[in-house]
Each structure stands twice: as C-alpha cells, then as structure tokens.
Amino acid sequence: MKYIIIIISSIFVNNVVLSQFLGICPFIGVSKKVNTAVGMSAAVLFVMVLATMVTWLIQHYVLDAFGLQFLQTLTFILVIASLVQIVEIVLKKIAPPLYQALGIFLPLITTNCAVLGIAILTIQKEYNLLEGIVYSASIAVGFAFALILFAGIREQMETANVPEGMKGTPIALVTAGLLAMAFMGFSGLV
C-alpha cells in the first residue's frame, strides 16, 4: 500500500515539474518536439534511479557512518556528474543503439536539478533503499508524463498566432501554468 501511495503521489499529485518546480530547464528546453521529449524522459528515468540508488548507499554507508553529513551537497553533485559520465561511456561501448537514442541528452542531465533534488529528498524523507528506488522511478515517470504532454501541446502551438513579445519562452511558461492548473485537479487524490 505504501508503495502505491508513493507512486500515485509522485506521478500525479506532487508532479516533479508542475508542482515541485524541479527540472524546469529541460522542461522548457527540450519540449519543442515529442520525439526529443521521449528521449529525454528515458534518459532521466535511467539516470535518476541509478543516482538515487548510488547516493542512498553513499549517504548511509559513507557519510552517516563517518559523520560527514555536511559534505552531502558536494559529494552528491560529484557522484551524479561522474555517474552520468560513466553511463555515457558504458552505453557507448555495450549498447550503441541506446547510446544513439539517449546520447545527446545525457550530458544535459548533470545540470538537471531534479536528479540532485530527488537524491536529497529521498534522504530527507528517510526512505529505505527500495522505497527510494520506487520513489525516484515514479518521479521520473511523472517527469516524462508532464514533458511529453507539454511537448504535444507545443507542437500544436507552432501554428498559433502569438503576440510579438510573448513568442518563445513566455508563452511556453503561460502554457505550463495552465497545465499546472490542470494537474492541481489531482490534489486530494492521496
């Protein structure tokens, strides 16, 4: 039951982009086409689960064990950055088609604050390892859900007649606001 609540609440109710404001940069940046949105979502899912797993282990077996909690921010960001690099190298070697698909999105993920944010939140919420994995996976699915929906809307918007000053990012933000309003309908679900 606990896992179901985690899943529902992180995909719909506390959607990572539309209600927690994490990962807005890729949300605005790579949402012009549905194809790229799908690629980005897959890369985020992959890295986020891996990063949460590794940072959880580091927090519990290194930082807590030696009383080094104040190094959390520094360690986590370095771990995530090197993890992304390793994933890139490994994928290139063993799964070239996957690398082709995810390749260009991987470096962008280092600066995706959702990955670091979820790693820290998992520690703050005192989840155990399995809960952490479920939590990060459902957050990533929520991210994918919002990103792909938004990309679909933006593709349609290409043809719309937008006032001069609102073109580009401003109208995208207003659209995201309306999408966030729609997502507010899910609150109270859990």
Added chain:
Amino acid sequence: MNQLQNFSKGLLRENPILVLVLGTCPTLAVTTSAINGFSMGLAVTFVLAMSNMFISLLKNFISDDIRIPAFIVIIATFVTIVDLSLQAYIPSLYESLGLFIPLIVVNCIVLGRAEAFASKNDVFSSIIDGLGMGIGYAIALTVLGMLREFLGTLSIFNYKIFSGDGALMFIMAPGAFICLGFLMAIANMLVKKLK
C-alpha cells in the same frame, strides 16, 4: 571592458532570469512571497560573487580537462557555507527555502558565469560580474515575489495593501508559471526598446 558596464549588464540587458532564462527552477519555487525571493537572490549573489572570485584566482592552476568538476567543487563549497549558516542563524528562512538552497549548486547561472566569464577574466572584473549578475537575479526574484504575493494575498513584504483575500492561485504552482511568463514578455519588450 568598462567596470560599470560590466556590472550593469546583468541588471536588464543580460538579466539571468528574464533574458538568458537560466535558473528557472528556484525562481518559480521560492517566489511565493517577496521576502523569500529577495533572500534567495542574496544567497545566489553571495555564491556567484565568491565562486567567481575563487575561480578567477585559480584559473591558471586548473587544467582545462577537469575544469568543470573543479568549478563544481568550488561552487558546492560556497553553497554548503550558505546552507549551514542559514540553518544556524535564520532557521525560519531555511525552512521556507528548503531544498532550493543546496540546489544552487546546479543553478545554471553560477556555472555559466564561471565558465563564460570568471575563467577568462581578472579577479576584480569577475567579482563585479558576479555581483551584477547576482543582483540582477535578486531583482527579478524580488519583483516576481512581489507580484505573486500581491496578487495572491494583496500584500507586499507582509504589508497589507488592500483588505480582503487575493487569488490564492498565484501563490500556488500555476501562478508562478503565468507570472514569470508575463514578466519575461515585459522584459523582452523593454530590452527591444533599449536597442
């Protein structure tokens, strides 16, 4: 470059939020009130100025291949300083900014300025650049915070302007996106006029 120009470019012409569109996540999340936006702006200004200074000082010792991780370590150090000091001295603020203090590390502005400016220029101009960009960021955050606080609760900096209730939606997520969208459109028009 003229130091004054160097300082003022971050205020509007290259404003990190409204024109460059960097660091949007904390912008949307912390601007539920003017005071939160302002404090977040100050925290980022501190991190920007200090990390710009240190990166500029160390630029000759950091080899090109590992410069990004080195920059991140320097930035993370100052973020940790801000994080721990806020936790110790202003716990209420720490509570309301929450997760977004450690997330200054991945704020694109800080790394962006390190890479684009501090790693190429002398110490003094780097500090000025950091301060200018940081203050531009703080201004944008404060304005957005004021706008949202006013529309949401009809008060600014906790000071009640009109009696009655505002539209609560502006304090919540949708209002953040919509307000920033309009603010950005206004800034775009201003920049165009200045040219």
